[in-house]
Structure formats: C-alpha cells, structure tokens
Amino acid sequence: MFITRFIILFVFISTFIACNRISNNNNCDSILIESDFNNFAFDPYGLDSVNIEGLFLKINLSYGGGCEPHYFELLSKHNISNDSIILKLSHEANNDGCFALLFGEFCYNISSLIIPQNSKQIFYEYEDSLINLNY
Secondary structure, eight states, rough: OOOHHHHHHHHHHHHHHHSSSOOOGGGGGBBBBBOGGGSSSSSOOOEEEEEHHHHTEEEEEEEEESSSSOEEEEEEEEEETTTTEEEEEEETTOOOOOOEEEEEEEEETTTOOOTTTTEEEEEEETTTTTEEOOO
C-alpha cells in the first residue's frame, strides 16, 4: 500500500515539474552582454546540463531553497586572452534557508553572440571549470 502511494505521488510530482518546464523558445530570456561578474551574486546550484540549441542556450539545474524567491541571470564577457566569450549564470538565493530540492530549466537567446562571421569560442563557466559549448 505504501509503495503504491509513493508511486502515485512520484508520478504526480514528476508530471507537475515537467509541465512547468520551459518548452517554447519564445519564452527565452535575454543575456546581459559584457557584464562585470564581480557585481552579481553566485549562490550555489547544481548544473545538470548546459547546451546550445540553435540560437538558444538551455540550462538545466537544481538548487536548494523553497522559502524565498530565487533569481537567475545569464551574464557574458569577452575574454581577450583567447578571443572567446564566457557565459556565467548569476544566482541570487535571497538567503533562503530552506532545504527543498528545486529544479529549473532556463532558456536564453544568445543570437547576438552567434553570428555567421563570429568564429569565437563560447564557454560556460561553472564553479572552477570552463565548459566548451560547440555550436
């Protein structure tokens, strides 16, 4: 009986989360171009996936919280040393002390960075790593 209730609850929660995910590219946010990374909050989050689909950057992540609103913004800056573009996600958790595991799927329009004559490499900075985003 307990297992049946657990399975029903799991299916319900999975359906709810899936229905709240972004599925339309028209809902994609803009990026902040040439941002100073030092002026933004970088509260922790877990990166599940990051990739470029056409002219859009898709980020799937998880983070702890549930009591305060969280804000995410995609920042970019030009790395002069290797003529590349670095993208980084700012996360403002508002000192959320709750421990619920939350999931987010974010979409950003990066068409201003991907133009035919632009041969720059694009990297995503996460923690102490740079992830090469091939497009």
